[in-house]
Amino acid sequence: MSSPDRPQQSTDLPVTAAAAAAAPRRNRPDRVSAPTERFAARTAAMTASEIRALFAVASRPEVVSLAGGMPNLAALPLQSLSSEVADLVTEDGLTALQYGSAQGVPVLREQICDVMREEGVEGDPNDVVVTVGSQMALDLLTRIFIDPGDVVLAEGPSYVGALGSFAAYQARVVHVAMDEHGLVPERLREALRTLAAQGITPKFLYTIPNFHNPAGVTLAVERRPRILDICRDFGVMVIEDNPYGLLGFTGEVYPALRSIDPDVIYLGSFSKTFASGLRVGWALVPPLVRDRLVLAAESATLCPPSFTQMLVSRYLSHHDWRSQVKTFTENYRERRDAMLSALETYLPEGCSWNVPDGGFFVWLTVPEGVDTKAMLPRAVTARVAYASGTGFYADGFGSRQLRLSFCYPTPERITEGVRRLAAVLEAELDVVRTFGTSARTELTRGPQSPSPDTT
């Protein structure tokens, strides 16, 4: 019943479906080299991933997503922002819609220094480089500092976007343990000693001192100078990533590492204090680093968007941005409280979590034997999503942990989400008991965490 009368433009060449479909009738040369065969080796980890695919349902309203990291923008004064945008175009349109400096709009760089002063940082606007979100600054810094195989130190767990940049430039990440007070100085020293014994000096320590993503902890104030001293002893630069610093729930603002040591590279962002969609972040760097970073930025984007920078600048000038941050923070605190209360009420024995006093995230350790990555499909079936812990480690650890975000859903949805998660954990524990398994440490392919637009 086959159809020999049908034309068969057969080929014994390897073809990808996309390539074949794009040119089904064109004559092909003897050897078709698909574009996929030309990918750089350093991008080998940028693959499709089973875990990433599961997050596709998170956008559906039936699913309570505790997986994403989207700020809750509902409290923004959209009406007055709308006139701000109109005024920007009317009054400064020809500048706002034109190329600008690769380093960023000068007036905004001055204002950024005012913002950083909230955390004790005295920076020079000439040393500020505005970027498309602080993610771009992180990527560019990795580009200018990392050769393949170089070692980077990062907390374990660490921010998944940083791990992605480090992987793309083929850095080797060595994680350093945290406790409830953040990075542990003794562990840092041990890690550096171990590396020194192998003749390795890491290029830098990447650290998120405040309201850590994903761990939710904050580096104790008394540890801050110790961490800096240890890094100085071993000749290791420090990159401080501080997107959540002003989002504390107790009103306490912690001194930035950069406020203690001007050699620290500081990354900041308006994504959480104002609007993530504008993609305005920055790096404050030592003068000797600045010029190279600006050239790298120029090669990446020519310049950050003038329009969004000028909008942020107007917002900072004309609005009470400090009160807005306070409003955001109150919303987040209410959501955190809902999450902590639900965790207490619903979760089975053997779970533990931290109590974050700022930021977006709770880091949950599940009972022995449960592998949070393996459990995710069960959670999706039960209409709840979380980010499994392995995505926040470069070495396969984290399978007993997961990250819950409380930033976006309402308190009621958070309670419902945790209730569902508890049922998922009970069902998973039932299976785990049957097979007597333990969580695995293994490297898996592709991204393990949700994309930025996951709710």
Added chain:
Amino acid sequence: MTDRNVAVLAGGLSHEREVSLRSGRRLSGALRAVGVEVREWDVDGSLLERLRDDRPDAVAIALHGGEGENGAVQAVLELLGIPFVGTPSRACRRSWDKPGVKAELVRAGLSTPDWVALPHSTFRELGAKGVLDAIVERLGLPLVLKPDQGGSALGVQMVQEAADLPSAMVSCLAYADTVLAERHVRGTEVAVSVVHDGDEPRALPPVEVEVPSGFYDYTSRYTPGAASFHCPARLPEPTLTNLRETALRAHDLLGLRDVSRMDAIVTDDGRVQILEMNVSPGLTDTSLLPTAVAAAGEDLAGVYRALIERAADRA
């Protein structure tokens, strides 16, 4: 040129939502490029109203997994009397159960790798170790574990050593309550798509899948370049003919309609072992049916336009 008003269903709430959205976009784009009026709809609370209000001439189902493949969406379309491309609900329901399909294939004299299907409760009540030992004794190692339903290789585990079985079982059971354990068969991995776009169903040229890792898992399926395709498969002509005939037989046997895909292994001695039958073949950039269509010198829009015409004529 058709002026049919077509709705492509994609998305849904299954584990395969991402793949389905890709299939839907690809199909919609291909149809629009040839002038077909296409709406893309998710399967959600607004679907019934849309179907009733807009009443498409035909629905093309690009859903994978869950309600798009188990016959639920098809049953609703049948209730509303809206024609659709694809297998009727009752046959979908039957094909949804992988162990059931295998049993039916065997009854009809077709070959499929030896298997055991067991729910979690059996392991819990009888003791996992004893049951797993018996499975290994019967099927040998390596063996393959699959959820008893769903596709895109989600949850599929290739188990090399007995020590890895318990954790592989846990991973698999996170997708479904019943696990299908299957003997691993070595050979050439092939997929044969069947389309019924003319008077009779016809089998497209078999596509051979070559994966360096040897395991055609989710990452290999949806990362462009991770798998190489050869079409037709690099197999002797009689084997290719046998593959096509087998795909058509299985399509007919299971009551599949319009379009299907058979995944199989051709062993070194030329035997065709059917792994799975798919009622809703993937249509993404890296999927096998579009590869076969292209290798046959045809285009996806042409094939689907004919399928849509046939479906609309059933109204």
